[in-house]
Amino acid sequence: MMIALLKTSLTGLLFAVAATLSTAYAHEFWLEPSKSRASVDEEIPITIAVGQNFVGDTIPYIPDSAVRFDVYGPGGKTEDASAGFAADPGGIVRPAGRPGLYIVAYQNKGNRITIDAPTFNTYLETEGLDHILDHRRANGLMDQPGQEFYTRFPKTWVLAGDNIDAGRWAAAPSNLTFEMVPVSNPFVLRSGDLLTLQVLYAGKPMPGILVSTFVKGHPERVQAVRSxxxxxxxxxxxxxxxxxxxxxxxxxxxxxxxxxWESFWTSLTLDVPAR
Known part of the structure; x- marks a missing residue:
């Protein structure tokens, strides 16, 4: 009886997670640390979140839905970021006395989805996918639903201790299929500065990508800039x-x-202190 109940609960949980991912398709998907700057002696929970304009729901970590959930620590050491099956927050960073930058990278297994025509067209316009809109217009497909397979590639950072080498590691790619990498040390940024990100697809610079920015506590997209x-x-x-x-x-x-269509979604979170 207990085994049967456990299987039923697990099936329900997996179904709920799948449903959340599907309904949240045209939204952001990100990793959010409880704090981005920490001491070397504390453990930092990492939340997996989905939503829009930095507002949404948390998602428990389910191994069967993920390809990777890694922490790259000082010196490039790789560790498992997961906090355990069905954990929420889903991940954890454990500096264990080692100062430095900890990069957390996630990839899901991807999902197929069918989206009604108006919603699909609006999503394409919002996300700057003009080449797909042009294709649909040219082929009389604007009233047809969108059939898509999408994969998520979010990452975030935790800086443990005051480490002068953190900027160099932050500017290094994390070997995600699709990602954004700062070209200079992001940990010296203050309000009023400029930040340049390089968009990479399969390790190569990707032009024409719309980079959208959001700030927690503000209800709308702050900026949208093409690479x-x-x-x-x-x-x-x-x-x-x-x-x-x-x-x-x-x-x-x-x-x-x-x-x-096959789509690739990436995100990056960063805390910016006042000047």
Whole structure:
């Protein structure tokens, strides 16, 4: 009886998580540390979140839905970020006395989805996926639903102790299929500064990507800037607080049955103190 109840509960949990991911498709997906600057002796929970404009729901960590959930610690050491099955917050960073930068990177297994035509067209416009909109217009598909397979690649940082080498590690790619990397030390940023991010797809600079920015506690998207020929996008850090940078890239889904497009979503969170 106990085993049967456990299986039923597990099935219900997995279904609920899948439903949350599907309904939140056209929203941001991010990792959020309880604090981004910590001492070397404390453990820092990492929340997996989905929503819009930095407001949404947390998601428990389910191993079957993830490809990776890693922490890259000082010297490039890789550890498991998961806090345990169905944990919420889903991850944890354990400096264990080691000062330095801890990069947390996540990738889900991806999901197929069908979106009604008006919602799909609005999503394409909002996320700057003009090439798909142009294709739909040119082929008389604007009234057809969107068939898509999407994968998420969020990451965040925790800086343990006062480590002068953190900026160098922050500017290094995390080997995610789609990601954003700062070109200079983000930990010296203050309100009023500029931040340049390089958008990478398969390790190469990606031009023409719309980078959207959000600040926690503010109800609307703050900025939307396209990456240039070198994949770089510069945003104005015009206020203090917790920032979320998000971007989407999509290609024709030639290798996947039953879908037309394959999309890749990335995000990065960063805390900016007052000047």
């Amino acid at each position: 240039g020929p070198d994949g770089r996008a510069t945003v104005s850090i015009d206020r203090k607080g917790r920032w979320l940078f998000a971007a989407v890239h999509a290609i024709a889904a030639e290798d996947r049955a039953t879908v037309d």
